[in-house]
Amino acid sequence: MNKKTTIQDIARELKVTPSTVSRALNDHPRISRDTKEAVQRVATKLNYSPNYVASALRKGTTQLLGLVVPRINRAFFSSVVRGVEEIALNKGYSVIVAQSNEDLNRERDVIKAFLNARVAGIFSSLGKNTTQFDHYLEAQKRGVPIVLFDRTTTAIDASKAVIDDYMGGYMATEHLINQGCQRIVHFTSHQASNIYKERLRGYLDALKDHNIDLDEGLVIPCDLQLEDGIDAVNNVLSKKKYDGIFSTSDYTALGAIKALKAKGKSIPEEVCVIGFSNEPFTEFVEPPLSTVDQFPEDMGKAAAELFFKQIESDSDLSTTYKTMLQPQLIIRKSSNRLDLK
Amino acid sequence: MNKKTTIQDIARELKVTPSTVSRALNDHPRISRDTKEAVQRVATKLNYSPNYVASALRKGTTQLLGLVVPRINRAFFSSVVRGVEEIALNKGYSVIVAQSNEDLNRERDVIKAFLNARVAGIFSSLGKNTTQFDHYLEAQKRGVPIVLFDRTTTAIDASKAVIDDYMGGYMATEHLINQGCQRIVHFTSHQASNIYKERLRGYLDALKDHNIDLDEGLVIPCDLQLEDGIDAVNNVLSKKKYDGIFSTSDYTALGAIKALKAKGKSIPEEVCVIGFSNEPFTEFVEPPLSTVDQFPEDMGKAAAELFFKQIESDSDLSTTYKTMLQPQLIIRKSSNRLDLK
């Protein structure tokens, strides 16, 4: 392992000082073109690799972004990471990822590690059990901007990138109504989370706007799993009349479809089904599942842009921004009666 | 933004020197218990957060691992990341992820950025177009261990975590033979990649071991896409006789199924189909698609363990290790004739 070249080595070779080399490498305006070119040449010749660690220590900040997700190997989150990384790379930043596994203590540890690493910013989608936010406030107190995405909270005054879940819920429900559905089931989830609450609100408002009376028995809490959909159809819903299902989870929607098919119900003729998230599997199942696209990659890009906007604005860091992306209905066979005619 | 506490502050408060504080925090054996406890107490009181950047500069290495994947939002790769991160976190390391987008130049840039960030190690799955390896050799020259996973090459003497693709190909093919298939199609891909080559080799050997003559017309190169499977069935295969398909990609397998169903062929009665990778959608399609599981999360863990083994061994870094995971057949309806009887 050969000794690494530093700006000292370049300086010595060119008989200038390290400061000049540093300035030349950073394209400082007051350095002559000749010097810059000479420095570049020698740097290349000596195979120089700038030491970001030293630079970071001196400048007091790294070019690292810390990103926390519940689990990285979920389609939605991995796409968000993709989006963040794309923007970050362009700006010369790198992205550290860490998983909270929906565990508050682990989330705390991860944030602490990020602070120790002196990341320039923290991106996070809150875990299900995150009901305390001290670790985020601590980060802010230390001057590290927070950007929340998807699962956010009003308890933290931070920049936020979300989709319009309310609108997603509204559009999905209205779509079912337009297909002729009058008794629409809604699979929802824990109301502590902004996203499920908003989708439910969209569902309720769509019903109201179309003069459909709410049957509270058709609003069914579940845990986002495939099995919950099967269960619901076979148990809670077995004696109810319904002609549409709007599920806040694609998995639960698929479970319902499986159970309905097993009962000999035809989809979408007897029951229209629409999910939420546009999980990769939805286009491949039988029948293809209608859903709502959340544009996770765009959400990641938006989140990254909020961060850069925040640090590039000359105001102090307490100014936060918000981006709300519009979701999109993906209409497939599971809810499309009109194409049948 | 309040001034950050340093070990100096702790030292001053306790009337000891920074050296002692540093030692205490790092649990140095020659520091008394009393001192350690006092230091801990004051550190907590002053809300001390160790500056990893300073520590890294001094020690000459960070606790960062650089991880390159073609695209992070692919089920396989995101699971590998999950595995690496799990192990890394336990060891007090963080994981930087970057995407090459299958672009050699971007892969080079990313590796360079990792070196500038002074990562402790680099994990990579090679891009399709990675035919030069200078950037990896450069990293090794600088004393940064490389761990390759999944898509590897013999051109780099590095630690490697892979699955036994040969065995996967063999098992999949043999499974079809056991189902009574005699004329088995194989969708393969670019032979520059170790993984597709090995799976093909497994296919060929399985045929040979079961005394089935190879029909080279049944080995069809494709680009891993769903459309390739549809195309193949409708064109190249339209005049061929075959009763089984082993596809090196789940997507292409699904495409073939779609095309076969459209032609009124029944699966698995007329044609058995098996894919490769156990993509999340495979269990949900109709019929559920048999496939080969690659245990990506385990692969990530194995890769991380190889890295730690390498740096913890007292020998120099040129000793490399290899882990080969065994793949597992996932038999579902698309290739399961025996359950039908």
Place this chain on the structure above:
DNA sequence: GTGAAAGCGCTAACAC
């Protein structure tokens, strides 16, 4: 068991 002192590699006043 603790202190003194040096330095990791870089940047940014301040000087001229």
Place this chain on the structure above:
DNA sequence: GTGTTAGCGCTTTCAC
């Protein structure tokens, strides 16, 4: 346009 100087916060060798 370039040099001088100091220091970011930590670790570690050498003392005693």
